[in-house]
Amino acid sequence: MIEATWIAFAFVMGMAVRSIGLPPLIGYLAAGFALAAAGSRLGIGPLDSLILDHLAHLGVLLLLFTVGLKLKPSALLRPEVIGGGLLHFVLSSLLFLPVILLVLDPPWQQALLLAIALSFSSTVLAAKVLEGKRELRAFHGRVAIGVLIIQDLIALLVMSLASGKVPSAWALLVFALPLLRPLLFRLLDASGHEELMVLLGLLLALVIGGYGFESVGLSAELGALAFGAMLAKHPRAGELANSLWSIKEVFLVGFFLQIGIGGLPDVDTLIFAALMALLLPLKGALFFGLFLIFRLRARSAFLSSVSLTNYSEFGLIVASVLLPAYLVPLAITVALSFVISAQLNRFANPLYERLAHRLIPLERNIRHPDEQPVSLGDAQILVMGMGRTGRAAYDHLAHQGWNMVSLDSDPQVIQLNGEAGRHILFADAEDPVFWQRIEMPAVEAVILAMNDPEAKVISTRKLRDSGFDGLIVSHAMYDDIAQRIQDAGANRTYLTMSEAGAGLAEHVARDLRARREG
Structure with a gap:
């Protein structure tokens, strides 16, 4: 009965926010808060929360596996992606740290982890927005996705270091995993195009990658990402990612419901979220400035920056592992950033045309990696x-x-x-x-x-x-x-x-x- 209630709440709230042009994820968070408010009447107990926790964990592993499927070195080994991603991570973390210390007054270690969580941008939102506008494979779309993957890798590193887990001696076998790539390629070739391919993806992401890494003392999230990355060069990696997309999205609904059920926001939480929303333009401006430094034209830098001007659901994943006490403030902050980012992305191209006369003079006067032709010569x-x-x-x-x-x-x-x-x-x-x-x-x-x-x-x-x-x-x-x-x-x-x-x-x-x- 309670599962039917989860589905009904998630669908109604997701449909409601989608009808006004906002990402359904905001509706799922709202559904979680509604369930938390009505928890005793609906009879939500510890066992129900445990089931939801399990579904949420599966959603996170599938998300990381599909991120791994996109890990192609040619898209990442670019100065604007690596340099822009790393520099923005450091500078934005330093920008958010004093605000967190002032508003929430946590211990400085926890404040630093919160600042790191807020430095990430949303992979799910950016990918959906770019795909909806058919810009996922455009130059600025590739730059944005490359930066997001760099951020995801940083998030995994932070979780591994901060969790304090000591791997067993068997964890050294991880270094032999590349030897399995030919076998994995053959399995993917032999799995066809239907349910066997989906089952192979679930097996690698949840069982061999997730449970396998966990059993030797490593992060299950790292295992899911690693097995996705080993298949990234396969010609059908994109097809596998697409086949898992709906399953991953359904399980991630559980993740956002879980956050909402965890507790209702108080006044301090709402103040913190509002302050972080005021800092969003600074986050976008920092991306824009860094992309210009790495020789992008103003338009590419602007559109990439707009896609990244939000806070990340991956920050919630980091918080769920390392900072469970601050999960609700972060969830409200992320949801509010999604509302702002969705509207900003909707008008990104017209907004650039309005601002172009001010932004173009900021370009560096050298050849840009996205420079466009001036003449087509004698082509007919x-x-x-x-x-x-x-x-x-x-x-x-x-x-x-x-x-x-x-x-x-x-x-x-x-x-x-x-x-x-x-x-x-x-x-x-x-x-x-x-x-x-x-x-x-x-x-x-x-x-x-x-x-x-x-x-x-x-x-x-x-x-x-x-x-x-x-x-x-x-x-x-x-x-x-x-x-x-x-x-x-x-x-x-x-x-x-x-x-x-x-x-x-x-x-x-x-x-x-x-x-x-x-």
């Missing part, structure tokens, strides 16, 4: 977006002898296409500075093959505003999107699935004619 056809559709269009036209150039905002896509011999450059179609600077004197046609419909509309409008009178062709999944692109100035928009069906039918008709003639 431009392909924007080099996913499967863009690559197919590029190769078909290049084979016919056209002079081609392509643009994409994903550094990995650029690297892979460059290695394949395609002429590809970095560019962000939603960046107004790009459209102000770009020169394409010989371009006669533009193919819009990006995934994001909004980017296609913006690109079409910017092309026409710049005086381009050549051919603009796009593809779209739905009729209303196709109409929006054409209203912006495109000559023609093809419906992807309709064209695929028509192409398939044409192949069938051609083969049938050939059989009859033969």
Whole structure:
């Protein structure tokens, strides 16, 4: 009965906050506080809390396993990621420490751990926001996710050092784990694409990684992360992470319910959360300044910083292990930061356009890692977006002898296409500075093959505003999107699935004619 109550409360509160544009996590925390307030009437006892604790622990392990699946050295071994992440961790911890000592007056060791917990940004919120805006693989999205992974690694190190656990001699076997990578790759290949793959992920994250590390005196969280990292280079690592996403999210609901049930906020807690919310702009400004120091352009630095301007659910995980007495103040602080960050991210691009004239002069006058092209030279056809559709269009036209150039905002896509011999450059179609600077004197046609419909509309409008009178062709999944692109100035928009069906039918008709003639 009590499980049904948990689910009902979590669903109603999650749906309520989502309907006003806020992350459902805030609703789950609110559901936990509501359950705490009505605990005696609902009959929530120690056994029920123990079950919820177990579910919460499983959610944390799955979260860390999926973080490990994203641990690719190429995304982390960048100066702006490592340098920006480490410097921000140190500086923001020093910024928060005096405020914590002044408001809560804890022992300085506990105050330092609280400051460290608040220095982290939310992996879950940033990933969801960037994914929702189709910016997860853009340059600024990759920088933000890279910094978040650095922070997650720091959090694990802090938990391991502060917990005071002494590993057993068997823990040395951890150094032999890389030898298991070929076996793990074969298991993932053999598991298919359905329930066996999900079970393999659960086995590695919860049993072998979590329980296995715990049994030799190491952190279960570290074990889950380690086994995820060993699979990070497998081509299907992303598929495995996606298959575990829903299960992880359901278990993490238990984590946030557990925090709320732990106690109701008092006046001091609310004052502390309000003060920490006032410090959020300083946290974002610190990220922005550090990214500029590491040679990012103002736009990339601004958008990455906005994604990171929040407090982290990972800070709650650290507190749940090391500072259980301060879990409720931290939970309120994190929830309030999510409310602010969700609204800030919603208007990030328009906000940058308003502030661009003040932010661009702050850029360092040297080559930036996200520098965009000024001229496309003598290219005749431009392909924007080099996913499967863009690559197919590029190769078909290049084979016919056209002079081609392509643009994409994903550094990995650029690297892979460059290695394949395609002429590809970095560019962000939603960046107004790009459209102000770009020169394409010989371009006669533009193919819009990006995934994001909004980017296609913006690109079409910017092309026409710049005086381009050549051919603009796009593809779209739905009729209303196709109409929006054409209203912006495109000559023609093809419906992807309709064209695929028509192409398939044409192949069938051609083969049938050939059989009859033969």
